[in-house]
Amino acid sequence: MNVLVLGAAGMLGRKLATTLMAQAASSRQPPGRMLLADVVLPPTTAAAQIEATIADLSQSGAAARLIAARPDVIFHLAAVVSGEAEADFEKGYRVNLDGTRNLLEAVRAESARAPYKPRVVFTSSIAVFGAPFPAAIGDEFITAPLTSYGTQKAIGELLVNDYSRKGFIDGVTIRLPTIVVRPGRPNAAASGFFSGILREPLNGQQALLPVSRDVRHWFASPRAAVGFLIHAAEMDTASLGSRRAISAPGLSATVGEEIEALRRVAGDAATRLIRDAPDEAIARIVNGWPQNFDTRRAVALGFRADASMDEIIRVYIEDELGGSLQTAEQSA
Amino acid sequence: MNVLVLGAAGMLGRKLATTLMAQAASSRQPPGRMLLADVVLPPTTAAAQIEATIADLSQSGAAARLIAARPDVIFHLAAVVSGEAEADFEKGYRVNLDGTRNLLEAVRAESARAPYKPRVVFTSSIAVFGAPFPAAIGDEFITAPLTSYGTQKAIGELLVNDYSRKGFIDGVTIRLPTIVVRPGRPNAAASGFFSGILREPLNGQQALLPVSRDVRHWFASPRAAVGFLIHAAEMDTASLGSRRAISAPGLSATVGEEIEALRRVAGDAATRLIRDAPDEAIARIVNGWPQNFDTRRAVALGFRADASMDEIIRVYIEDELGGSLQTAEQSA
Numbered sequence: 001m002n003v004l005v006l007g008a009a010g011m012l013g014r015k016l017a018t019t020l021m022a023q024a025a026s027s028r029q030p031p032g033r034m035l036l037a038d039v040v041l042p043p044t045t046a047a048a049q050i051e052a053t054i055a056d057l058s059q060s061g062a063a064a065r066l067i068a069a070r071p072d073v074i075f076h077l078a079a080v081v082s083g084e085a086e087a088d089f090e091k092g093y094r095v096n097l098d099g100t101r102n103l104l105e106a107v108r109a110e111s112a113r114a115p116y117k118p119r120v121v122f123t124s125s126i127a128v129f130g131a132p133f134p135a136a137i138g139d140e141f142i143t144a145p146l147t148s149y150g151t152q153k154a155i156g157e158l159l160v161n162d163y164s165r166k167g168f169i170d171g172v173t174i175r176l177p178t179i180v181v182r183p184g185r186p187n188a189a190a191s192g193f194f195s196g197i198l199r200e201p202l203n204g205q206q207a208l209l210p211v212s213r214d215v216r217h218w219f220a221s222p223r224a225a226v227g228f229l230i231h232a233a234e235m236d237t238a239s240l241g242s243r244r245a246i247s248a249p250g251l252s253a254t255v256g257e258e259i260e261a262l263r264r265v266a267g268d269a270a271t272r273l274i275r276d277a278p279d280e281a282i283a284r285i286v287n288g289w290p291q292n293f294d295t296r297r298a299v300a301l302g303f304r305a306d307a308s309m310d311e312i313i314r315v316y317i318e319d320e321l322g323g324s325l326q327t328a329e330q331s332a
Numbered sequence: 333m334n335v336l337v338l339g340a341a342g343m344l345g346r347k348l349a350t351t352l353m354a355q356a357a358s359s360r361q362p363p364g365r366m367l368l369a370d371v372v373l374p375p376t377t378a379a380a381q382i383e384a385t386i387a388d389l390s391q392s393g394a395a396a397r398l399i400a401a402r403p404d405v406i407f408h409l410a411a412v413v414s415g416e417a418e419a420d421f422e423k424g425y426r427v428n429l430d431g432t433r434n435l436l437e438a439v440r441a442e443s444a445r446a447p448y449k450p451r452v453v454f455t456s457s458i459a460v461f462g463a464p465f466p467a468a469i470g471d472e473f474i475t476a477p478l479t480s481y482g483t484q485k486a487i488g489e490l491l492v493n494d495y496s497r498k499g500f501i502d503g504v505t506i507r508l509p510t511i512v513v514r515p516g517r518p519n520a521a522a523s524g525f526f527s528g529i530l531r532e533p534l535n536g537q538q539a540l541l542p543v544s545r546d547v548r549h550w551f552a553s554p555r556a557a558v559g560f561l562i563h564a565a566e567m568d569t570a571s572l573g574s575r576r577a578i579s580a581p582g583l584s585a586t587v588g589e590e591i592e593a594l595r596r597v598a599g600d601a602a603t604r605l606i607r608d609a610p611d612e613a614i615a616r617i618v619n620g621w622p623q624n625f626d627t628r629r630a631v632a633l634g635f636r637a638d639a640s641m642d643e644i645i646r647v648y649i650e651d652e653l654g655g656s657l658q659t660a661e662q663s664a
Contacts, residue, residue: 166480
């Protein structure tokens, strides 16, 4: 099995690559080749069959070079994120639209040389949906994005469908929920606080909460998200028909429910580190975001969400804090 | 008022240009400039303010040249049709996707030089929808096309929405029903018979019917379609919000209802010219097409459909046969 991960230096790309390497190491199959690519050099191990490279899909010829080894599975996570795509219109379209199209065209050109139809797993986002929303967004709801990022992802979904229908690729698009708890430093993203109000207290630090506790949103842990991508790579796509974009299952929870889960897992000391700091601008942005989904299709296809917000918090403690809250409790 | 019509040599483009020229001639306003463009030279009158030009939007620089005079309204009808886009994958994407993007980018570049935000009326199609369908396709139904043409139109819709949201254009997308009665010769399009079973008998000629009489589809006359485009150019777009694609109102009718309308308007002699010639391939294609829409949004926005299939047939007689069935009745 020959795998290509595009966007392998990002938070999710790194976790995906690590999981795939661990799976390969524990497998009795002969190791396949893995190529990790991003605009900065992705971290990698010294294993002979794993290679890392710098590549920008939006540059002419880059995609052809990346797929020259004819990978069986291509994970396409490479993207300019929402805020940047909104601030830099040209860069967003160049990377998120042209980059995706360049990849698909490179595969089509390769398939014209000799039969080749890789599984392409494309990460989309709940940003393809825009308000007003129904109570739960179903699998037939219109993709009417309210950002350039969402527009570029919705176009990518359409391309993956059409290239699959024509037999050039065997594509699966996964619309990821908002990932919590994101590891690392706080960032400027409008969605940052959803992770911050859990992550900072778990690390014994104060967190600011810019919205009210009844704000509801749609979540998955990084571990669940990696699980979606691997399942998308392994699943039988025959039952997908022509609609290859799947809203991944997630957990619908309010900010208040996040805080109660934090209390159950880490105690009152942790929740006392959350300070209300209302921010009208952030509240307005978040108000236009999806709150809940009906993902019966994804569930029937075998995708599995986190069971609870408690579990999401425990995943963070296990994967990022070495499995215990010792440090956090000490500093709290 | 300065108007640009792209795709002005096509059936609908010609009718739109003719209607706009007649409106301008009967108006007491000073005549505006009108530029008619297509990949072949569009027909035009000798009026000084009307100009025709050959241009291919997919060629570098073509779009910039076409909008150099900063038209107030741009009708973008230029497209490779469904069958051709399916047969020639590269040409379909080059013309229908790159051409549309080139136009929008040229407007954005022009608006960066000095304030400029033209009304852009983009013709989309019910081909953006793919089976399975609800009983009536509403304004929130997923755009899941089953053809490359439908994919390219759905992408165009997303781009028109995003460029409008960002303030580069003031866009309106109209999803046109299948146009009946198309004037001219029979063609090889799978949808051709919907017009043929009316047009050929009205011209005293035999027509072949490849599907059963209970097949239902969604129709508008060429005159109604031109009306949609002009209304889209004149309407107040404030109420559209961020969803600028509108499924135009139409008429849902079965083949049997088409034939009964033909009988009422042109008599038994006309309907006797229709001969059943079942074609499994065409039946299968048509089976995947929309049958009915719920267009309450378009109706609330002031778009008006044909009142009946009888009216659709009378529009053809008035606009294409000089208002009477004399010739057809004589030859029948």
